[in-house]
Amino acid sequence: MTFRRKRTAILISGRGSNMRALVERARDPSYPAEIALVLSSRPDAAGLAFAKENGVACAVVDHKIYAGREEFERSMQVLLELHRIELICLAGFMRILTPWFIGQWPERLLNIHPALLPAYRGLNTHERALADGVKIHGCTVHFVEPAMDEGPIIAQAAVAVLDSDTPDSLAARVLAEEHAIYPAALARLAEGRLRVQGNRVFTSNPATEPVPSRVPLKG
Numbered sequence: 555m556t557f558r559r560k561r562t563a564i565l566i567s568g569r570g571s572n573m574r575a576l577v578e579r580a581r582d583p584s585y586p587a588e589i590a591l592v593l594s595s596r597p598d599a600a601g602l603a604f605a606k607e608n609g610v611a612c613a614v615v616d617h618k619i620y621a622g623r624e625e626f627e628r629s630m631q632v633l634l635e636l637h638r639i640e641l642i643c644l645a646g647f648m649r650i651l652t653p654w655f656i657g658q659w660p661e662r663l664l665n666i667h668p669a670l671l672p673a674y675r676g677l678n679t680h681e682r683a684l685a686d687g688v689k690i691h692g693c694t695v696h697f698v699e700p701a702m703d704e705g706p707i708i709a710q711a712a713v714a715v716l717d718s719d720t721p722d723s724l725a726a727r728v729l730a731e732e733h734a735i736y737p738a739a740l741a742r743l744a745e746g747r748l749r750v751q752g753n754r755v756f757t758s759n760p761a762t763e764p765v766p767s768r769v770p771l772k773g
């Protein structure tokens with residue numbers, strides 16, 4: 555069977571720990587996606603150093619120098635096409651994307667969100683979960699749609715909220731799950747095994763790379 559890895563771009567704005575998890579997973583030549591570009595909206599994004607050190611092509615499209623969102627996105631689009639990108643993973647990318655850009659990448663644009671969507675869209679998810687007193691929290695990988703943090707869900711992982719949790723401790727446990735489910739979800743997409751019907755995402759064939767959905771309910 556011929557096998558061609560899907561050329562994938564990761565869009566970041568900051569720390570880039572999810573980008574790192576994806577780059578590390580894609581080192582395995584049998585992984586179905588290769589990370590062909592890391593694109594940052596900020597020149598000072600900490601994640602760029604890791605990408606450079608690891609020989610991944612990097613680009614910066616500094617949103618601050620553009621008059622508007624569309625100009626910024628058109629520059630990104632040119633770069634993505636230049637690098638023959640097929641799939642995109644948003645990983646801590648802090649710009650809201652227009653319907654135009656999202657429309658260029660139907661079922662090829664993923665995001666990771668640090669909450670169990672549709673709960674806690676937006677920012678400060680861990681603080682808000684603690685303030686609400688929920689006992690289960692987690693993270694979600696989903697296809698991107700024009701409304702913020704919306705789109706068909708590909709994978710989720712849950713963690714128990716502990717009595718001792720602070721926003722930081724909860725964030726750290728959720729982040730560990732993000733690093734597990736994002737590479738697994740990208741693999742499913744790159745292998746062409748996802749089918750979207752309405753809000754639901756179905757996976758064909760038994761998973762070669764199971765998407766974890768652990769709920770460690772000890773505490």
Ligand code: GRF
Pocket residue numbers: 566568569570571572573645646647666667668693729732
């Ligand atoms: C992650 O928590 C991700 O879920 C959210 O932004 C954060 C990015 O962290 N979208 P990192 O840059 O991947 O470390």
